[in-house]
Amino acid sequence: MSSLNKSLLIPLVIFIVLVAILAGGFGLKDPHFLPSQLIDQPFPDFSLSELNDPSRELTASDLRGQVVLVNVWATWCPNCLIEHPELLRISREEGVPLLGINYNDDSSKARQWLVRHNNPFQFNIVDDKGKLGIELGVYGAPETFIVDAKGVIRYRHVGPVSRRIWEETLGPIIELLETNPDGLKG
Amino acid sequence: MLTKVHRIVILFALALCQAPAWAAIDAYPFPKDEMRQQYNSLIAELRCPQCLNTNIAGSDAMIAKDLRREVHRMVLEGQSDDDIRAFMLARYGDFILYKPQLRAGTLVLWFGPGIFFIIALVVIFGMLRRRKTNVTALSDQDQERLKQLLSK
Numbered sequence: 315m316s317s318l319n320k321s322l323l324i325p326l327v328i329f330i331v332l333v334a335i336l337a338g339g340f341g342l343k344d345p346h347f348l349p350s351q352l353i354d355q356p357f358p359d360f361s362l363s364e365l366n367d368p369s370r371e372l373t374a375s376d377l378r379g380q381v382v383l384v385n386v387w388a389t390w391c392p393n394c395l396i397e398h399p400e401l402l403r404i405s406r407e408e409g410v411p412l413l414g415i416n417y418n419d420d421s422s423k424a425r426q427w428l429v430r431h432n433n434p435f436q437f438n439i440v441d442d443k444g445k446l447g448i449e450l451g452v453y454g455a456p457e458t459f460i461v462d463a464k465g466v467i468r469y470r471h472v473g474p475v476s477r478r479i480w481e482e483t484l485g486p487i488i489e490l491l492e493t494n495p496d497g498l499k500g
Numbered sequence: 501m502l503t504k505v506h507r508i509v510i511l512f513a514l515a516l517c518q519a520p521a522w523a524a525i526d527a528y529p530f531p532k533d534e535m536r537q538q539y540n541s542l543i544a545e546l547r548c549p550q551c552l553n554t555n556i557a558g559s560d561a562m563i564a565k566d567l568r569r570e571v572h573r574m575v576l577e578g579q580s581d582d583d584i585r586a587f588m589l590a591r592y593g594d595f596i597l598y599k600p601q602l603r604a605g606t607l608v609l610w611f612g613p614g615i616f617f618i619i620a621l622v623v624i625f626g627m628l629r630r631r632k633t634n635v636t637a638l639s640d641q642d643q644e645r646l647k648q649l650l651s652k
Contacts (some may be wrong), residue, residue, distance in 0.1 A: 451592050
């Protein structure tokens with residue numbers, strides 16, 4: 315009788331293990347989160363104009379030289395408005411250059427939006443066709459990338475940047491990259 | 501006069517007649533029919549990164565529109581299906597392909613169901629075989645008890 319009981323437990327154990335694996339794989343994770351293919355890849359080449367100075371041509375070399383935060387935003391994106399105060403605070407207090415990609419947007423609307431809500435960006439890349447977005451594997455806005463001094467993408471955050479995201483993730487990573495550029499490898 | 505039931509039946513019939521409206525969102529020109537076919541099959545097999553379970557042919561999302569435009573551009577440039585899939589894979593990862601590539605990381609995806617099926621077969625056959633051998637004759641004592649119970 316006891317051996318029968320034990321063998322009855324085997325399916326139960328398998329079932330529990332399966333539930334645990336599936337819960338870890340599908341249930342608990344945000345299904346919208348796609349791992350970026352571009353981590354540790356150089357920022358893709360581009361040649362696009364600047365939002366407030368359309369005669370200025372921006373390329374990937376404009377990102378090099380120091381660790382920067384690159385934020386993908388648009389006027390049609392409600393979460394961009396939600397994260398905006400935090401971006402303003404970062405640009406004011408944290409001393410890391412904040413660069414914008416105005417993604418799939420109308421440039422004149424975007425200029426007005428920055429006047430109305432204030433402009434935290436050192437410059438804005440006009441990606442009105444979403445082509446740079448595709449190169450970056452962007453599938454919505456906002457998204458925020460950390461690009462190191464050599465122009466290599468080191469981190470990607472999907473969704474609005476909050477004070478907590480800054481303190482727990484973006485801030486420490488930027489600090490690490492600034493003090494030890496080769497840290498965080500892999 | 502139409503009764504209420506008639507009207508409902510007609511409404512249902514009309515609803516069934518409706519052709520699926522997807523893939524008719526943007527009309528790209530193609531110089532060759534093969535290119536149009538290539539485009540149509542590619543946008544049907546690429547998954548929209550924004551919308552969890554729709555192909556880029558069937559989605560209205562901005563990113564799906566942009567990706568259709570890129571597929572169109574690459575098809576016109578004469579790139580092969582594999583080139584275009586590799587382009588998408590490099591930017592959006594395995595998620596973009598409804599049929600994931602065979603790699604170490606996707607082995608479970610490809611062979612998991614088959615392995616589970618084989619395990620299930622082994623378990624079932626094992627149980628059936630054991631059930632057969634487990635059937636033993638009742639002891640004399642039990643036979644006696646059985647008779648008593650049945651005669652009550």
